[in-house]
Amino acid sequence: MLGRFCGSGSVPELVVSTGRRLLVTYVVTERSAERQGFTANYTAVCGGELKLREGVLESPNYPDYYRPNQDCVWLITVEEGHQVAFEFTAFEVENHDTCLYDYVEVRNGPTSDSPLVGKYCGVPKPGFAAHFMTELDECSGPNHGCEHNCVNTRGSFRCSCRIGYELHSDGKRCEEACGGTIEADNGTVTSPSFPDLYPRNKYCIWELIAAPNHRITLNLTHFDLEGSNVSHQECDYDRLEVSSVLPGGKLRPHGTFCGSNIPPAISSETNKLQLTFLTDSSVEKTGFAGVFITDKDECWDDNGGCQHRCINTIGSFMCACDNGFMLHENGKDCKEGGCKHEIDTPSGEVSSPEYPETYPSKKDCVWHFSTTPGHRIRLVFNEFDLEHHQECTYDHVTVYDGDSENSTVLGTFCGAKTPHPVIASRNEMYMTFTSDASVQRKGFIGTHSTVCGGYLFAEHEVQHLYSHAKYGDENYGNRAECTWTIEAPVGYYVRLRFLTFELEHEQDCGYDNVKVVDGFDETAHMPHKYCGNEIPPPIVSTDEVLRVIFKTDDTMNAKGFSASYEIIDAYQRPDLEGSKKH
Template identity: 45%
Template sequence: MNIISCIVVLVAVLPVWGEFTIEQLKSERFAYTVEARDSGLDLSKARYQIGDMVFDRNPFKRRTRAATARKERIWPDGVIPYEISRAMRHWENHTCISFVPRQPHHQNYIVFTIDKCGCCSYVGRRGDGPQAISIGKNCDKFGIVVHELGHVIGFWHEHTRLDRDDHVDIFYKSIQQSQDYNFDKLKADEVDSLGEPYDYASIMHYARDTFSRAMYLDTILPKVIVNGRRPEIGQRVQLSAGDISQTRKLYKCPVCGETLVKEYGELRLGGGVECQWRIIAAMGEILVLNVSTLGLPRPMGECASERDNFVIVRDGYYTGSPILAKVCGDVGSRTIFSTGNRLFVQTRTTSKLSTPFANYIAVCGGHIVGDEGTIQSPRFPENYAPDANCNWVIKVPKKFQVALTFQYFNLEAHKDCVYDRVEIYDGAVADPNNLISKLCGQVNAESVVSKSNVVLVRFVSDSSVQKSGFHIDFVRELDECASNAHGCEQRCVNQIGGFRCECDIGFSLRPDGKTCQSTCGGIIKATNGTFFSPNFPLNYPPSKNCVWQVHADEGYQIIVNFTHFNVEGMKTECAYDYVLIEDEEGGEERYCGDYTQPLVYTSTSNRIKVHFVSDNSVEKSGFAAYFITDLDECRKDKGGCQQLCVNTIGSYRCECESGYVLADDGHNCKEGGCHLQLHDPDGEITSPNFPFDYPKGKTCNWHFVTTPGHRLLLAFEEFALEEHNMCKYDHVEVFDGGDAQAPSLGVFCGNGVPPDISSSSNQLFLTMVTDASVARRGFKAFYSSVCGGELKAEETVGFIYSHARYSDDKYDKKMRCEWRILADAGRGVELRFAQFDLEKEASCDFDFVEVFDGHDRSDEHKMGHFCGDQLPPVFVSTGRKMMLVLNTDDSEERKGFVAEYRSAPPATARPVMKPTPRPSREPVVNND
């Protein structure tokens, strides 16, 4: 178990004191030294460090989450510029803090980096330029980043405030040597707790075993015991109520208003107080704000004086942003558009009423004119919305091109990108003849350059799988190679932000970087052959640049065997002399160092370029290379392999993708391995190697996805993992969603069979982690789909299917399903049926669907009772709740239904439910 800086794993183990008393443990201390160092962006050079906090001065003249007492450490207007964005919205959601992209006028800003300290940062604003916040290995967890940002904002660790001895005990004997200074209490001139009580739940609090000498020893414990238990400390899940309250006090946040990050929302007056709202959309989106001041009293003075009864809308993130509109009471309605993805709204009114005065919606896409900028998928970095269709037209000045760089890209994958995709067109319209690129799946740091000064970026998603989306930066780009001013003698290659000169095969670039000279290399067209470094076997000369181009017949690969290889370098750092092999399909390998065994390279195409580069310093004996060509059996129909084909010299072999293993026929694949995507409504899973011992040192996951509108039920039949009372070693964890960031439903280990586990949506995620020591038999479990559940109605359409195998099979007998749909406050639920086919019967007593206005299943709230194959009407609830019920008997089954639901304005009246006509041929007896 790695312990990173001040971030530790919570271990709820009773302390084992052994021969020491509590008083001895509290009084025992270890000596330590702190080396004075300079600081800056390099956190490791800070003069002092305490846990994950670094300082330019003596830390024993400072304080902790107790907020900072130095006013110069408060960020002006609560605005913190940054250069590398991570998860910051949690702080913004609950406080008036704003994290914004750094602009040239920002002199002080934070820079995310990876430093030797792991997870660490300065406390508050340094005030002398950029300051680093290190998110090192294993630090990129949500709660850890929130904690480190707490230091940046100005908070210290909770346990170091002045009154901590009234609330916690520190056990110095249990603390690692030279780490006890992390537990020192702070000085009065540095600490200001702003009147807030001690907060055990603070995200800035140490855990009970932080810096512990052994996992069974506690270093800090709460004094208070409630119902026989001490409060939990050291959580890294979310901000506590105390964290939020203290931040609002520290930055003087208005008591009214909030940060809004949803795609739409409503703003309400504060009842006689000043309010501020910060509205944030995804990068590349704009905000449309509809303001109505009819409910505001008239101002007592001029509207421009901003004394009272006004609404100010600013195009940005704080009080210094440009004003888009200033609206005073009782003047009507206005619609206001942002130019970017943020709006700042201020109000002040004499009215004591808390009434709505504005609503907003984030609009995906738009026209962007500028030299540079960013666009993001809706909700980024959260999963994008289903059924999105966004179009950005990006225009840069004439005579320039548009260069797009994909900083992050993760969409639903498909070989033809038919589901979710990004399309890039040259020009402002989606002309297939001008399509530059169509992308889906995962893309790493790819760049696309247009021919003209306008591009259309189109994002389309379907209604099924959603991923985390994309972050694309754009800049204006000048094609220096299009003119004759570049000065390249032979070839000019345009690059984003510049260009480079290249030479033809057999020539190398002179030191001036533009002219070429005859040199080693050449074009080789043969089934086999050799080539050598200059002067081989003697040392090669300095400052050489040789290129060999090897051509084989179509459908063949090239295998290069370096029988001798000795080139300056350390193998992993080929910065001086090196051999670079480029494949025609885009792959490349770079080699340097001394290889005592033959070095073999295999191409993926029938053409390669071999570059040899030497600098002007150290020379070695170089290389001797022999190459042959081999028919690539995998190029045609993958050699008959179902998934992956790997070419070998004279033959080939089949392999399988992650989560699958090769079948006995050597060509097909079957489920297995350690990472599975399961889309069947039901099935069986087992741990690797079950019923034999699972492998050690593995992390496996199973992602279950069933039909929308259904939940998943997971039932373990057998279970045997390594035991530990906190499941620290081998364990299984189940998450209520599509990945390990979803809420946890339980962590399990040992020999006890876990209880049945049910998801709240149509996705479930299971992980199994094993360490390098003990292995057990593992587990066997069954999963199945369960109809009904709790659904959230949003602006985008959601789907409900009558049964999990809809379109593949008819619905089951004796189904009893209830879908409870809930919209946001002030909104209603709209329900419409896209497909409908149930058993037909005059009174609809056998198989039927019922719709209720609310979650009360009574005749008073019933909006409809249906069967047969006619589509029911569209329903809109009068409140925020609606319920859909499906009931089937034990006789005839049909295709079922597909229903669509979304958030909508509520209906003003409930439709009158007419009694379903019954046949007159026999009496109806009601036995309820």
């Protein structure tokens, strides 16, 4: 309280507040005699001595216009051993090139002769506002930990590095700047700060250069980047891009990689390989490490002596033949080969003999496709041109739903019309191609892939199904939606047992999950969802059908699951007491 006044003539001529606010309270009681009251004039008094840990300064009358002919001096003092940090929060003072008229002057010291920090003006609007606080110079002591330079900031500090270096992800140490050109026969390349977490917002480019007529092979030995995309085509956050540098500087990509799966070995197409590493502003991981070696490209000179294709390998080379041919005993020439193909890869390409040239006459070719149990084969023809006949009696392709010509026919095709995609009901497909002695055409080319889900028939013998075709080698993919319908003969039941189980965890299994449905109708029996790493209990159907539905979202993924299924009869059901029945 600055004062309490009553009566007549006892009020001081001047009352000055210690801060930016002043409260005047006028109290009249019922017993008070009538008096004239009081009048007073007030004005904003600027300047003064401030001994506070922190506070606010404002120009007179702020946020309204300050008045002319003001001369305000503030002296701010904080405890010894500390500094004063001063920050303008608003600034609108009459502008002049040399601040000749209205200005704010800040000096580092207690007098008008102290060193000048700055003289400021500009923007012809009302005044200024500023915040000040006690500041400790963390860089003045020995505990800041900066390897190169320490920069004091308001309330804290930051480290910086000398030219040619950049800050480690720990914010203290300095390391050589990432990227650059590496001309060596062999060496290593690592992400910034490896094996510690890589920094955010990095953009690094390495160009590996080998001698002319040489190739570069890159083997990544450690890989841990934000993201979990299996197909390496949706690495929107942190990623490593690897490309061969072609003549003229054009890049031919080998892939964009993220997640935790180590990419396969990459061999350049020229003597230059470029690595581009990008990180965003969020998640940090341990990054990558790899080794590279250079090797002479024996295929560079005269195709290595190969008649068809030359494939460079480390320290050597090998010859290969086009479709429909096989390698001669001399290891370089090609001769017409057999036409029976066993294909067990999850995806790939198939074509008629000698495609894109015309196929030979009198050919009988067979393709037997097989994939992971619980999955199906999908065949798509991209180009198709065979001799036409209304009943496809002459040249034709026939596709079977099984492992031989004794299986159900999915379609017989000829002519120039591209067939519709063909999908087997199980994990095997059989395809034949036959040409007669007369007309030959270009033939066909297509792709085969694995489709999850399908219709499965349970038997007494235990059978297996897997979450995805590359189970055990790679994590399951994003945005999968698979349904397996497992059916038992009439009078029997389906018993399902999960053998391994590792899915993304969430309390309500709202992301990646497996749902088991008893029968065709989800409303008849409440389905159960499973996720995480805990193996679900055995499940027995109440009729002949059990459905397994596997769904994944577009972010994290994991190893997946494997399960076995078989049929049991009514006499075996009591043996399952205590197991979970649906």
